[in-house]
Amino acid sequence: MKLGYYPGCSMHGTSREHEESLLAIAKPLGLELAEIEDWSCCGASSAHACNRTLAVALPARNLALAEEQGHDRVIAPCAACYNRLAMATHEVASDPQMAGRVRAVLSRPFANRVKVLNAVEVLRELVPTLKTNVKRPLTGLKVACYYGCLLLRPAEVTGFDDPEDPSSMEEVVRACGAEPVSWRMRVECCGAGLTMARKPSVVRLGRAIISDAMASGADVIVVSCPMCHSNLDFRQQAMGLSRPMPVVYLTQLVGLALGLDSSALGLARHFVSTGGVVPRNAAQEVG
Amino acid sequence: MSGRLKERIRAMTGVNVARCYQCGKCSAGCPMAAETTIRPHDVMRFVMQDRLDRFLGDDSIWLCVGCETCTQRCPNECDPAKVTDAVREIVAGLQPDAAPRPLRAFHEAFLRQIEKHGRLGEMGLIMGYKFRSGRLFSDVGAAPGMMSRGKLAFLPKNVKGLDEIRRIFAACRDSGPEAQDAASNAGH
Numbered sequence: 001m002k003l004g005y006y007p008g009c010s011m012h013g014t015s016r017e018h019e020e021s022l023l024a025i026a027k028p029l030g031l032e033l034a035e036i037e038d039w040s041c042c043g044a045s046s047a048h049a050c051n052r053t054l055a056v057a058l059p060a061r062n063l064a065l066a067e068e069q070g071h072d073r074v075i076a077p078c079a080a081c082y083n084r085l086a087m088a089t090h091e092v093a094s095d096p097q098m099a100g101r102v103r104a105v106l107s108r109p110f111a112n113r114v115k116v117l118n119a120v121e122v123l124r125e126l127v128p129t130l131k132t133n134v135k136r137p138l139t140g141l142k143v144a145c146y147y148g149c150l151l152l153r154p155a156e157v158t159g160f161d162d163p164e165d166p167s168s169m170e171e172v173v174r175a176c177g178a179e180p181v182s183w184r185m186r187v188e189c190c191g192a193g194l195t196m197a198r199k200p201s202v203v204r205l206g207r208a209i210i211s212d213a214m215a216s217g218a219d220v221i222v223v224s225c226p227m228c229h230s231n232l233d234f235r236q237q238a239m240g241l242s243r244p245m246p247v248v249y250l251t252q253l254v255g256l257a258l259g260l261d262s263s264a265l266g267l268a269r270h271f272v273s274t275g276g277v278v279p280r281n282a283a284q285e286v287g
Numbered sequence: 288m289s290g291r292l293k294e295r296i297r298a299m300t301g302v303n304v305a306r307c308y309q310c311g312k313c314s315a316g317c318p319m320a321a322e323t324t325i326r327p328h329d330v331m332r333f334v335m336q337d338r339l340d341r342f343l344g345d346d347s348i349w350l351c352v353g354c355e356t357c358t359q360r361c362p363n364e365c366d367p368a369k370v371t372d373a374v375r376e377i378v379a380g381l382q383p384d385a386a387p388r389p390l391r392a393f394h395e396a397f398l399r400q401i402e403k404h405g406r407l408g409e410m411g412l413i414m415g416y417k418f419r420s421g422r423l424f425s426d427v428g429a430a431p432g433m434m435s436r437g438k439l440a441f442l443p444k445n446v447k448g449l450d451e452i453r454r455i456f457a458a459c460r461d462s463g464p465e466a467q468d469a470a471s472n473a474g475h
């Protein structure tokens with residue numbers, strides 16, 4: 001499978017381990033990723049909060065670049081980038097006035113042909129390959145799949161899974177040999193970009209999410225968004241929980257199941273220790 | 288363009304707020320409902336009543352996290368998220384300092400980084416945020432942990448197509464809500 005790859009700003013910074021694990025699992029899964037040359041920020045929640053045209057034009061620039069570089073499908077592993085890019089394709093397709101404003105400011109033609117994918121739906125598509133390549137089934141590991149908001153909403157833009165009762169992460173988790181738990185806060189917001197400007201809100205929301213995962217018997221929470229990860233991992237210390245709850249990326253969980261080293265997957269970069277997630281029946285990796 | 292609030296909102300977003308029958312499902316799912324006085328269904332109601340004044344002097348619309356839960360759950364395709372976005376633009380056009388200072392600081396720091404470099408470096412964002420918000424010491428204890436985990440990108444590599452990005456910003460800056468509506472209406 002060949003895809004254009006839009007990393008977005010966090011993949012080289014706060015969610016470095018997301019990119020590390022994605023690139024590590026790409027080879028065994030037969031996934032070829034071609035980074036979009038000269039990509040720029042999608043605008044994330046700040047452009048969205050301030051100006052509607054900016055919020056579409058910034059992602060559209062990247063879609064136009066992807067087209068120019070010959071990509072039909074682009075993966076954006078950050079859920080916010082995914083949502084903004086997909087939203088841009090939707091707005092340009094459905095609002096001729098917005099389309100006109102956006103095309104007027106771009107430096108290159110924009111046909112709006114690119115299909116934007118997130119990491120969860122790509123991994124779901126790769127489940128058959130994943131199943132035949134599992135070296136270390138994560139038997140007995142109870143996983144709470146946390147989708148957050150932007151992967152799923154609004155469904156007319158995202159469309160790859162049910163916005164209230166999704167199942168794609170669970171499908172991938174099962175393919176890894178682990179056991180997804182049933183729990184309630186799967187699609188509730190973590191507070192997203194408010195993490196700096198309103199930390200107490202994020203702590204409040206995160207505490208509710210992790211408490212529910214804990215009460216449902218989860219050993220680990222799996223995410224596919226750098227903001228969710230940061231809000232549940234980096235901010236966990238302030239939540240006053242009864243015990244730590246590790247939070248890993250879906251790509252990291254897949255990497256473990258594929259038999260990759262935890263160091264190759266960036267598992268040491270988390271604030272809440274992920275030591276308990278590595279299966280006890282596996283040979284211990286060095287370093 | 289002068290005109291009643293609900294007509295301005297319709298011109299900006301295409302949403303006819305009269306579709307809203309105040310079921311409250313949007314507000315029931317809003318993650319910020321615990322911290323706001325104006326919830327999504329209130330936004331819809333105030334727009335319906337042409338009461339722009341109800342939004343002034345209240346932080347609520349700025350606390351929207353953009354989670355799209357309201358829009359997803361609306362049974363009548365009302366798009367409260369998009370309406371809230373548009374109300375923010377109108378309010379900011381009237382009162383540039385309407386947003387709470389830390390949020391304004393964050394968004395300004397973020398967007399300034401993109402305009403300067405094309406991509407975001409955490410250090411630039413954090414420094415810009417602290418400077419603009421006055422929160423010089425928040426999360427200072429976290430810095431060593433972030434750095435030792437390799438999670439703070441210091442210098443963003445400048446994007447080559449910076450001209451295009453600056454042009455995008457300039458065009459969007461010049462078009463406040465009214466100019467954007469005028470541009471839209473000129474297309475009719």
